[in-house]
Amino acid sequence: MTMIEVKNLKKSFGELEVLKDISVDVKESEVVCVIGASGSGKSTFLRCLNRLEDITDGRVIIDGNDITDKKADINKIRQEVGMVFQQFNLFPHKTVMENIILAPMKARGVTKEAAKNKAKELLAKVGLSDKAESYPNSLSGGQKQRVAIARALAMNPKIMLFDEPTSALDPEMVGDVLEVMKQLAVEGMTMVVVTHEMGFAREVSDRVLFIDHGLIVEENEPNELFSNPKNDRTQSFLSKVL
Amino acid sequence: MEAIIDALPYLWEGIKVTAYVFVFAIILGFIIGLIMALFRLSPIWILNWIAKIFIDAIRGTPILVQLFFFYFGLNSFDFISLDRETAGIITVAINAGAYFAEIIRAGIQSMDKGQTEAARSLGLSGTQNMRYIILPQAFRRMLPTFTNQAIISLKDTSLLSVIGIADLTQQGQVVIAATFKAFEIWLVVGVMYFIMIYLLSLLSSYLERRFELR
Numbered sequence: 001m002t003m004i005e006v007k008n009l010k011k012s013f014g015e016l017e018v019l020k021d022i023s024v025d026v027k028e029s030e031v032v033c034v035i036g037a038s039g040s041g042k043s044t045f046l047r048c049l050n051r052l053e054d055i056t057d058g059r060v061i062i063d064g065n066d067i068t069d070k071k072a073d074i075n076k077i078r079q080e081v082g083m084v085f086q087q088f089n090l091f092p093h094k095t096v097m098e099n100i101i102l103a104p105m106k107a108r109g110v111t112k113e114a115a116k117n118k119a120k121e122l123l124a125k126v127g128l129s130d131k132a133e134s135y136p137n138s139l140s141g142g143q144k145q146r147v148a149i150a151r152a153l154a155m156n157p158k159i160m161l162f163d164e165p166t167s168a169l170d171p172e173m174v175g176d177v178l179e180v181m182k183q184l185a186v187e188g189m190t191m192v193v194v195t196h197e198m199g200f201a202r203e204v205s206d207r208v209l210f211i212d213h214g215l216i217v218e219e220n221e222p223n224e225l226f227s228n229p230k231n232d233r234t235q236s237f238l239s240k241v242l
Numbered sequence: 243m244e245a246i247i248d249a250l251p252y253l254w255e256g257i258k259v260t261a262y263v264f265v266f267a268i269i270l271g272f273i274i275g276l277i278m279a280l281f282r283l284s285p286i287w288i289l290n291w292i293a294k295i296f297i298d299a300i301r302g303t304p305i306l307v308q309l310f311f312f313y314f315g316l317n318s319f320d321f322i323s324l325d326r327e328t329a330g331i332i333t334v335a336i337n338a339g340a341y342f343a344e345i346i347r348a349g350i351q352s353m354d355k356g357q358t359e360a361a362r363s364l365g366l367s368g369t370q371n372m373r374y375i376i377l378p379q380a381f382r383r384m385l386p387t388f389t390n391q392a393i394i395s396l397k398d399t400s401l402l403s404v405i406g407i408a409d410l411t412q413q414g415q416v417v418i419a420a421t422f423k424a425f426e427i428w429l430v431v432g433v434m435y436f437i438m439i440y441l442l443s444l445l446s447s448y449l450e451r452r453f454e455l456r
């Protein structure tokens with residue numbers, strides 16, 4: 001079953017055309033990694049998938065709902081699409097527990113009791129049970145990012161989007177976060193991951209998209225793409241990062 | 243010294259009026275400021291314009307003229323009758339509101355975009371984002387600037403004596419008219435304003451510590 005359907009997606013910021021006709025499908029439980037040089041449009045692509053960016057042209061269909069349709073209930077659709085940011089974006093005035101239970105209570109109408117139980121379960125899953133009452137600023141980067149993942153998962157999303165989730169982390173913290181993501185992938189979560197972690201892409205993803213100047217110039221299963229890149233630009237990018 | 247002690251009960255009456263006018267005006271002013279700030283940031287152009295005109299008009303005219311406008315100007319219509327206190331409270335409130343609006347708008351705009359993006363990506367609506375994420379954080383940050391404006395507004399209330407509101411300044415004048423002790427009484431009145439403002443800044447630093455951003 002197709003979870004994400006992107007058809008001829010275009011995105012411009014004023015005169016600057018950042019995405020120039022992107023089409024791609026992501027199936028249920030599929031893990032897709034997006035790689036490419038800085039400024040190639042990876043984040044913009046990801047942010048179009050939950051309409052954090054207004055879509056200039058083309059269609060994006062999430063689990064059967066066309067989010068480019070003006071009548072689409074975007075808040076409802078976003079509840080099904082979790083997002084994890086490079087800079088974590090935890091709410092600093094709320095405890096870890098409050099960060100996690102806010103959206104389930106206010107957007108989904110879950111009771112506080114139920115939301116808390118779910119939050120405890122998720123904190124255990126990301127290895128942070130003892131941090132429920134801490135404030136985000138007292139956590140390390142790796143811990144913050146795991147809380148951010150738990151916060152997104154608390155909505156029971158069908159899809160998870162990750163935008164360079166480990167890029168702002170100290171090297172020794174990266175492993176913990178990737179481990180949590182790997183676990184999610186194993187459990188069958190549909191994931192789109194923008195990453196510079198080629199090891200992760202290779203090991204965990206089902207498919208890798210290489211974006212260059214707003215176009216998907218090559219896509220393939222990871223082993224093939226990494227060992228046998230067909231496109232010149234993929235080759236030159238990989239030769240720099242591998 | 244005796245003159246001062248005799249004056250205290252009168253001045254105390256004035257303090258009560260000043261405090262009453264100030265508290266009402268500052269609460270009303272805060273509500274006006276919040277609404278105008280949200281209008282100012284609204285994508286609906288008519289709301290935007292209303293807020294812009296309101297803010298510019300109030301900030302671009304002297305408060306004494308505003309006071310005369312609300313008290314004498316509006317009262318010149320047969321169907322309007324504002325008493326002194328109401329006109330005074332409205333003047334100070336609207337004045338504070340215009341400045342609060344700009345403070346709140348700047349506070350909201352200074353928030354990291356990532357906060358809104360995280361909230362919206364979780365499916366929270368724009369209103370929920372404002373209410374639970376943006377405003378609570380922005381207010382904490384704005385507290386020192388709020389205090390500044392509150393102190394200015396407290397001092398502004400002394401202008402209300404010109405329309406005969408029996409505030410601290412007016413009471414001082416009344417006492418002096420009877421005793422001719424201008425030096426002593428104005429000194430005492432000044433000290434009393436100073437104490438009120440000092441208490442206000444104590445309250446503010448308490449709130450700042452209480453709601454410290456963790």
Ligand SMILES: Nc1ncnc2c1ncn2[C@@H]1O[C@H](COP(=O)(O)OP(=O)(O)OP(=O)(O)O)[C@@H](O)[C@H]1O
Nearest residue numbers: 013016018036037038039040041042043044045164
């Ligand atoms: N809000 C915006 N307004 C104007 N231009 C933007 C905006 N966001 C992104 N851009 C531009 O769009 C292009 C693509 O940006 P994007 O963030 O998608 O790149 P990226 O592939 O994620 O890069 P990086 O690896 O550095 O994160 C860049 O040239 C960037 O300057």
Ligand SMILES: [Mg+2]
Nearest residue numbers: 042043044164
């Ligand atoms: Mg990016």
